[in-house]
Amino acid sequence: MKFHGAETRQKALTLLREGTTNAEVARRLNVPRGTLGYWLHMDRARRGECPGRPGAKCPRCDGRPLDHAAYAYLLGLYLGDGHISHYSTHRAPSLMITLDDSWPGVQDEAEAALRAVFPENATCRVRRTGCHNIKVYSKHLLCLFPQHGPGKKHTRRIALEPWQQTIVDEHPWEFVRGLIHSDGCRNINWTTRVVRGERKRYEYPRYWFTNVSDDIRRLYTDTLDRLGVEWKNCTRHGRPYNVSVARRAAVALMDAHVGPKY
Incomplete structure (x- = not known):
């Protein structure tokens, strides 16, 4: 693995902030595009620009319209293979759905549901051995997934809020x-x-x-x-x-x- 020093990283970030594309910076500095994307992501996080966009609205806090069908499907995914994490390097928690690489269509559907439920927030995929983590960052995750709590899901009570149950009753097959x-x-x-x-x-x-x-x-x-x-x-x-x-x-x-x- 090639190590890129602090000077190269700073040059890359300067170019990226000026609007130079990842592809062009990768060509000039001989740095993989994936590495550039990671550097830019972490740089935005440190400056409070990422994840998400400032002022992203929340269906629960701000009354933003919510895609109920996509939410019912995403709620099912979350209760099965999802969890919410808080990292000190980010200002917002992340929702992560871990899905097996044997089912790429399911991964695509999961990411589409994240985009429908969080239209103002960017999604990403993180490769792991045999699977991908489908992720979104948002300060309002706990508003939409109040089942989050300390410990594993089976060690605590899991119950739907009345507004969640109403959505599941509207779209039961998506939830299933x-x-x-x-x-x-x-x-x-x-x-x-x-x-x-x-x-x-x-x-x-x-x-x-x-x-x-x-x-x-x-x-x-x-x-x-x-x-x-x-x-x-x-x-x-x-x-x-x-x-x-x-x-x-x-x-x-x-x-x-x-x-x-x-």
């Missing part, structure tokens, strides 16, 4: 999709039966949702109940852990509104 895209899957199960003395293999689709939090699983199953989707709990070591949707009619409903990850 977000939960499945984070902590769920659609797979093919199989079994065997003896028919006329011959053992035959049968395959059938099933949806799984796996979460340690009793409260989050209950939010999922309560929504399924309102949608008329049959489900059952499956235990691990004697405790509820997985929620299964396997009945043919229920799977058909899930296929029509959720579908496999992509």
Whole structure:
């Protein structure tokens, strides 16, 4: 890895502040564009210009319109694979959704939802081994995700605020999709039966949702109940852990509104 000294970094920042493009600065100073982007991001953060734009409005504080469908989906993602972090290097907390690289379409959908819910804030993707963190910075994250708190989600009570429940009731399938895209899957199960003395293999689709939090699983199953989707709990070591949707009619409903990850 090539080390770039403080002098090179300062030259790069001076050019970038003057409006020179990342590509041009990278050509002049022989610095990777990704490194330049990181330097510029950290420089803006130190000067209070990043993340987000000054004066970004909040649906809860300022009455800015909120895309309810995108929020319902994003809420499901957050309850499954999301968390809010506070770092001393930034003036605003970040919402991070960690998604497997096996499903690039889900990553795209997650970033689109972030942009719809936070139209005045920039999003980014951070590569990790086998996955990407889809992120947004905003001073109003706790306004929109009051479930944030110390410790892991399954160690504290998770309940929706009345205004959140209203949005989930308006867009229940988006909420279910977000939960499945984070902590769920659609797979093919199989079994065997003896028919006329011959053992035959049968395959059938099933949806799984796996979460340690009793409260989050209950939010999922309560929504399924309102949608008329049959489900059952499956235990691990004697405790509820997985929620299964396997009945043919229920799977058909899930296929029509959720579908496999992509």
